[in-house]
Amino acid sequence: MSLLQIREVTKRFGGLTAVDAVSFDVFEGTIKAVIGPNGAGKSTLFNTLTGYDRPEAGSVRCDGRELVGRKPRDTVLIGVARTFQNTQLFDELTAAENVMVGCQAHQRRGFAAAMLRLPSSAREDRDARAEAGRLLRLIGIEEWLDTPAFDLPAGIRRLVEMARALATKPRLLLLDEPAAGLSAGETGELVRTLERVRDGGVTVVVVEHDMGLVMEVSDEIVVLDRGRKIAEGPPRMIQKDPAVIAAYLGEDSDDA
Amino acid sequence: MGRTLRALAVLVAAVLVACVPLVVTSPFYLQIYTFAGLNALVVVGLALLFGYAGQISLGHAAFVGIGAYTCAYCTVTLHLPWLVAIVAAGALSGAGGLILALPSLRLKGHYLAMATLGFGQLMSLVFVEAVGVTGGVNGRGGIPFPSLGPVVLRSAASLFWLVWAFVAVAVIVAYNLTSARPGRAMRAVHGSELGAQASGVDIVSVKVRTFVLSALLAGLSGALYAGVVGFVSPSSFTLTTSIGFVAMTVLGGSGSLTGPLAAAVLLTFVQYLDSLIPGLPQAAASKLQTYQQDIYGLAIVLVVVLAPRGLAGAWRRRRKGVGTA
């Protein structure tokens, strides 16, 4: 069953059409990759799904609920979590504390309870800390638990951001280039992590340049070029698609 | 430092502060220590606002003023008990903070800085022009000492204890906040607004609440000031006062409560340096006064350029270098 339905989404910046009438579905419990040359509109597409950019036209539904027109935070509460191409960690917080912020996305306890250190507030903090530890172990980076984010290597920062997104208990996880900055070994580990996340019931959409990872992990691939969808299908089909090959050959070799 | 060691350090510091009136017996000197507490009360709020949530205010003297005039008006004109007056002062300055924060905190950082500057200047005008309530440039005198029922706190020592008790409560509340979810949310907003939104943080709510809390603490400080001094006038609540608070908070360092507290006390002493040095000739004293603003300005520029983490950062670095970490 399709969890995410993207219909005719168009986003323009001035005269430039960054996303041009793109439609596709993401089925529950699958991993879908969005690929395409630089400037194809992949990150902009993510922004239109999560309330950071409002598309001029089109509709995005997650489990039947419209996402267009909502604020970023409300898309999180609906169950859509994301990471950013330029990681947006909280540098002064440790890896665990970063994830704890995500853990507490749905909590109501506010200022007053915390000021007075009510038992309920202390308990929620303890639970969040335990959950943050569990998630960092799941992703395999528990040794960085108490390291301040500004001391983390670039690749680890992406994984912590992914843990923070998972902490909001999403049904749909959008990852913007999760493998950038990872070594070959770490990328292999990431593939297994993504499969574990999917098998845990979270649907994943990933924007990625590492074709090895994309081909290995995704159930389906969407290819964008200059804002338009030029192909969609399982990895083996995409590899042979003449339009895709043409789009990639037209670009610099580093993405091919 | 372990948790118990830290608790012990805080306890020792609290006992030391409480013992000050036993050592410093001159009411004049003791009042300077009381003023340090009044500044500390404002700075605790600003430490949350600047150092944790990353928002700048250039108008907190206005909230101190609102608190002070509210206390004066309630006690002198309305003959209300002091306890009612101070609650009213906190509520009114908190409400003022809410009215200013709601619209301006939807915007980015530099707009808040300018909005608070404008608000501060506007309130300075109001303090001078609303003669019926504020007494105009001449101010309002005859404000009674703080009292709790039949107990009137009129000795310098009891006023010192009263003010620092407020500081202690404020520090505890602020510490509880910073070590729980709201504190992480504040630092998240400071670290990355995009990331905070993506993690489900309601960034406007976090900023507004922090701002209102800081305005409320400033208002309480003002109300206490009115009771301690017995007289309020517009010259105490100017842009210069606000910039003094900024200097204390910035010098103290971001992400810390103890740093800004120490800086508040330190810069208060600098402010009264001419009275603290015994036997200073009048001419030299007034000369020294003209350099007080230089110290604020230098503190801000030097800390922001050379050591953005302030006193707290220097202290942490030193410990890291000496200790095992």
Place this chain on the structure above:
Amino acid sequence: MTELLQFLIAGLKNGAIYSLVALGFTMVYAATGAINFAQGQFFMLGGMLGAAFVGAGLPLPLAALAAVLATALIGAVFELVAVRPIGDGDPLRIIMVTIGGSVLFSQLALHVFGPDTRSLTTFTAGPSLKVLGAAVERQTIWIWCLTALAVAGLALLYRRTMFGRAMRATSLHRDAARLVGINARAMVTASFALAAALGAVAGLAVAPLTQTSFQVGSGVAVKGFAAAILGGLGDPAAAVAGGLVLGILESLTAGYIDPTYKDGVALIILLLVLFVRHQGLFGGSGREKV
């Protein structure tokens, strides 16, 4: 009618001054994305240095030129010493540094020139001119001419020179500007120098009418900023318009309502614009991009 005309003249006189200060805010904002809280102090330094140079025996035109150049130099040095070390990234830290700098400039003037108010002689002596029954002081005409000259010079600089094009490119997109070989840091320094020069011109032009002292800076800064934001921060032409509108509103308030409220006008406009329409009256949609 004559009364209204008189108020309008007074409003346009102050408005021209606000325009110059607002232009200074706009230029630094365009180059750094931050507000320069020290902008008002450049205004103060212009007037004080001018008075000091005249006091030292320089003829007025030479003293004025020297004061503008000296203030521009101070602006550039301030950028190099205090703003540049912060680097890109955090406009809040730049704002903080300019707040501290503002205090220091004011104090420096206090220590060097003393606490007394200073004045300059009017640039040309003589009685006021009569326009439709209203009086126009000769210095007011000087203010208008200098403002027009500064705006025209700035427009030429922006449109016609390599430097101006680089400046505009930097304000549009800093990283892209760097890619095409523009030295963005040098543009920031230049923006501080130009902003300082504009402030100094304003301070000099108005000093014969209002006198000046070490503490006039922050008041003017608030008004200049109100004008800049009324025009929609970032657009030079709109900043000038914002300044003139503010000047006229102030003058009408003082004339028809109560002179006491004159200083409140700018503050209320500032807060209203921030709250209601922060892209300003003349700005386009102010939506910020992720």
